[in-house]
Amino acid sequence: MIGLSSLAGELLAVEVPYWGQSLLRVLGGTVAVLLPAGTIVYVFLFKMMSFMQSRLGPMEAGPYGSLQLVAEVGKWLQKEDIIPERADSRIFKMAPIVVLVSTFLLVAVVPFGPDAWFTNFEAGLFYALAVSSLSVLGILMAGWASANKYSLLGGLRAAGQLIAYELPMVLAVIGVIIQAETMNLQQIVVAQNAGSIFGFDGLGNPYIITQFVGFLVFMIAIQAELTQAPFDMPIAESELVSGYMTEYSGFRFLIFFIGEFATAGVFSLIASVLFLGGWGVPFAWFGWTDIDSVANWMNIAGPVIMITKMMLVAFIIMWVRFSYPRFREDQLQKFAWKVLIPVSLANIAVTSIFKVVM
Amino acid sequence: MMSVAAVFSADLLVAQNIGFAVVALLMIVAALRVVTTKNVVHAALWLVTVLAGAAAQYVLLAAEFVAVTQVLVYIGAVMVLFLFGTMLTRARIGAERDLNNPYWRLGIPVAGLLFAAMAIALVSSFGDEQLPSDARVVPIADISDQIFGPYLLPFWALSFVLLAAIIGAIVLARKD
Numbered sequence: 395m396i397g398l399s400s401l402a403g404e405l406l407a408v409e410v411p412y413w414g415q416s417l418l419r420v421l422g423g424t425v426a427v428l429l430p431a432g433t434i435v436y437v438f439l440f441k442m443m444s445f446m447q448s449r450l451g452p453m454e455a456g457p458y459g460s461l462q463l464v465a466e467v468g469k470w471l472q473k474e475d476i477i478p479e480r481a482d483s484r485i486f487k488m489a490p491i492v493v494l495v496s497t498f499l500l501v502a503v504v505p506f507g508p509d510a511w512f513t514n515f516e517a518g519l520f521y522a523l524a525v526s527s528l529s530v531l532g533i534l535m536a537g538w539a540s541a542n543k544y545s546l547l548g549g550l551r552a553a554g555q556l557i558a559y560e561l562p563m564v565l566a567v568i569g570v571i572i573q574a575e576t577m578n579l580q581q582i583v584v585a586q587n588a589g590s591i592f593g594f595d596g597l598g599n600p601y602i603i604t605q606f607v608g609f610l611v612f613m614i615a616i617q618a619e620l621t622q623a624p625f626d627m628p629i630a631e632s633e634l635v636s637g638y639m640t641e642y643s644g645f646r647f648l649i650f651f652i653g654e655f656a657t658a659g660v661f662s663l664i665a666s667v668l669f670l671g672g673w674g675v676p677f678a679w680f681g682w683t684d685i686d687s688v689a690n691w692m693n694i695a696g697p698v699i700m701i702t703k704m705m706l707v708a709f710i711i712m713w714v715r716f717s718y719p720r721f722r723e724d725q726l727q728k729f730a731w732k733v734l735i736p737v738s739l740a741n742i743a744v745t746s747i748f749k750v751v752m
Numbered sequence: 753m754m755s756v757a758a759v760f761s762a763d764l765l766v767a768q769n770i771g772f773a774v775v776a777l778l779m780i781v782a783a784l785r786v787v788t789t790k791n792v793v794h795a796a797l798w799l800v801t802v803l804a805g806a807a808a809q810y811v812l813l814a815a816e817f818v819a820v821t822q823v824l825v826y827i828g829a830v831m832v833l834f835l836f837g838t839m840l841t842r843a844r845i846g847a848e849r850d851l852n853n854p855y856w857r858l859g860i861p862v863a864g865l866l867f868a869a870m871a872i873a874l875v876s877s878f879g880d881e882q883l884p885s886d887a888r889v890v891p892i893a894d895i896s897d898q899i900f901g902p903y904l905l906p907f908w909a910l911s912f913v914l915l916a917a918i919i920g921a922i923v924l925a926r927k928d
Contacts (some may be wrong), residue, residue, distance in 0.1 A: 450765045482845045517817050517892055524820045527828030531800065534835045538793055541845050557829075577892060657795070 400617035419512050428499045430659025430704055431652055436463050437705070446716055447667075470651075473644035478541055481641065490534030490642065490649035497656045499525040504663045505580045507673050507696030508688040512601035516580040519571065522664055523564050526619065529657065530556045533628070536650075537638035548637025550722065552628035555618055558730040561701045563615035565738035568744040569608040570601050571670050579664075583672035584685050590678070597697070598676035602669040607741045609669045611734055617711060620654065624718040627726055629752070656706055666703035672698045771812050779805035790847035792838050800831050814889050 410418065440462060444451030452459030477483050480533070503518040515521050530553050537549015571577055574585040579693040589599030602609050619623040629637035639650050666672060673696030674688075682688050782801035789795050803826045810819035899907050 478847065482793075484790075485793070515816065516889060517820050520817070520824070520892075521820045524824035524828055527824060527832070530832050531827070531835070534832065534839065535797070538835075538839050539845070547840065548834065550840060557832065557836075560828075678840060 402645050423498060423501050423512055426504070426506070426663075427498055427656045428652070429662065430701070430708070431656035432463055433701075433705070434655045434708050434712070438708065442709075442712060443716050447536060467648065470633035470648040471645055475644045475646065476641075478641050481541045482539040485535050486641075487646070489532045489536035489539060490646050490653065492535060493529045493653040494649050494656070496525055496528035497660055498659070499528070500660045501581055501663070504660065504667060504700075505583060505673060505696075506700050507693040508685055509690075510673075510693045510696055511580060514580055515578065517577050519567060519577045519582070519668075522579075523560075523567065526657075526661075527556070527560055529607065529653070533638050536642070539640070540641040542641055543642045544634045544636075545638050548628045548630075548634045548640070551634075552621060552638060554720055555621065555625065555627060555726060558727055559615045559618035559734075562611050562734035562738050563619060564732060565735065565742060566608040566611035566615060567668065568742050569605045569738075571589065572742070572749050573601060573604060575725055579667050579672070580685070583674050584668060586671045588677045588682075595678035596676060598674070598678070600669065600671040605741075605745070607671060607737065609665075611741070612665060612668070613707075613710065616665065617714060618726075620658050620661065620711070622658070622711060622715040624714070624721050625726060627723055628718055630720060640699065658711060659704060662707035662711065663700060663706040664702065665707045670703050670707070671708075672703075673697070675699070685744055717724045741746070768812050772809065775805050775808045775812070790849075790851060791845075792842070792848070792851065794836065796831060796835050796838060797850075799834075800827055803827055803831065813883070816889055817892055817895055866891075 407421070440451045440459065452462035455461040476484055495510070502512045502520055503515050503522050505514075533552045533556070533562045534549050537545045537547075537552070540546070570582065574582045576582060576585070586600050587598040591597060591599055591603065621628050628634075629639060639647060642650060673692070675692075675695075677683065677688070680689065779802050782798045782805065785798040786795050786802065787797060803822065807819045809817070809823040810822060861913075
């Protein structure tokens with residue numbers, strides 16, 4: 395296995411030096427973060443939500459409003475950069491960047507093809523879970539540094555929620571780790587596509603079938619981690635104005651906005667790697683047995699498959715977001731601690747029994 | 753005695769050592785800021801920098817699992833709870849005056865003693881041993897084999913301590 399950059403070298407028939415490889419990785423990571431974010435915002439937030447509410451959504455900028463996003467970014471960049479007078483300006487400025495950095499760090503372990511990956515981290519999944527918890531820091535910083543009661547309340551709510559739902563998220567994933575016997579995301583993909591269900595290998599063994607409970611818990615937990623409705627207590631606009639984002643305007647708000655949807659995209663990517671078979675197709679279709687026998691064209695087809703699955707998962711997230719009313723704070727905490735955590739613990743117990751017995 | 757030039761020549765000036773020096777310097781500065789800054793939240797955020805630096809050092813030592821654990825436990829959980837607690841209770845924006853404990857000077861000998869004990873322990877147990885220059889990442893399976901093999905008993909003991917701590921916290925926090 396050689397990795398994304400040497401893949402590029404192979405395609406262009408040149409030897410890429412180390413700095414070139416690093417540059418390619420950074421560029422690839424940026425695309426892998428920003429492309430899903432833009433697509434999710436346009437397809438789901440602008441168009442799907444409008445259709446669900448019997449309206450057309452943006453139609454003016456470009457055909458079917460497809461350039462609306464460019465117009466929006468232009469608008470935000472022009473706005474005045476306002477920092478409240480009594481705010482802690484240094485931390486106020488740092489907070490959105492911390493949130494965005496955690497998203498960029500997250501995408502580094504997602505594999506897009508047999509050789510199309512940024513890093514092949516052995517503890518990849520563990521790393522993803524650890525890095526995703528960094529965004530809480532940024533949210534707390536934003537809430538505190540704004541010197542605004544609404545912001546502080548929003549930040550504290552966000553922190554309480556993210557801490558509570560990180561636990562079921564981690565526990566839901568353990569079932570997958572037990573079944574795949576690895577934490578490396580690449581090997582989890584291979585385990586699913588090389589697997590078989592009772593000897594039938596036409597489908598591979600996507601873990602959404604055997605780990606359906608885990609998938610359900612994981613999806614609910616990421617819905618809460620992304621603070622999408624019905625878990626949008628932290629930015630509850632009817633009571634907290636806009637939570638920890640209240641004082642942010644212009645491009646600083648833009649960073650938060652991009653961060654929100656980019657994280658949704660990256661979490662969808664991770665969910666499709668863990669439960670839907672990732673970039674792979676069932677290996678039995680083409681007679682592949684392991685990662686080394688996978689044909690080279692999968693490096694082109696893989697990213698397309700990944701984006702398709704990502705859109706599917708993101709569609710579910712957004713569908714739920716537009717359909718359900720907001721949880722109350724105490725319901726939200728009770729649901730995490732009294733329902734999701736016991737269910738995911740039971741899932742781990744059942745999975746490990748099956749693993750030992752079968 | 754070796755001259756400074758000799759120290760900074762040859763095989764000491766490899767990428768890992770430079771990385772170590774940069775991160776260590778950042779950690780020292782951040783650690784000093786933790787105790788000198790006039791704001792509780794700033795102190796906590798400087799502490800985050802120190803802990804992140806420790807994670808970076810683990811990565812330089814090819815101990816990725818420990819590094820990730822450091823991020824997950826200390827930055828993602830402990831520091832977030834820390835900030836959560838201070839913001840919920842008393843964190844003001846701007847400088848505060850009565851942050852220092854009046855007995856802070858007592859900390860200096862304690863810190864010196866700790867440093868001496870750790871230095872002696874490290875030097876006496878490792879001495880001149882060197883890390884292999886091509887240090888490989890230890891597979892996670894090996895780590896778990898160690899924990900659930902020879903170190904099973906301490907692992908269990910630790911989980912009992914943690915369980916007791918959790919139950920104790922609940923008992924203390926419950927009002928009825």
